[in-house]
Amino acid sequence: MHRKDEYLKRLRRIEGQARGLQRMVEDEKYCIDILTQVSAMTKALQAVSLGLLEEHLSHCVVAAARAGGREADEKVREASEAIARLVRS
DSSP, X not given: OTTHHHXXXXXXXXXXXHHHHHHHHXXXXXXXXXXXXXXXXXXXXXXXXXXXXXXXXXXXXXXXXXXXXXXXXXXXXXXXXXHHHHHHO
């Protein structure tokens, strides 16, 4: 994982957003304001997901494809399943 520090920084920010959302609900803030924050948090998680997927494709899948055989097939299958999960979410 080449951008580990970047991902950890983003995830810590997302963790703070989640705590903020909990406070907003506890304090019964305006629903639209809460939904706006949920949307921001969702986009932040998607950015982390896409970054991780890009790293996986450019490193793990490419290396496996160069090696060929079963490992290549497995890495492509894993990547396809990950993409399907991201699309569904």
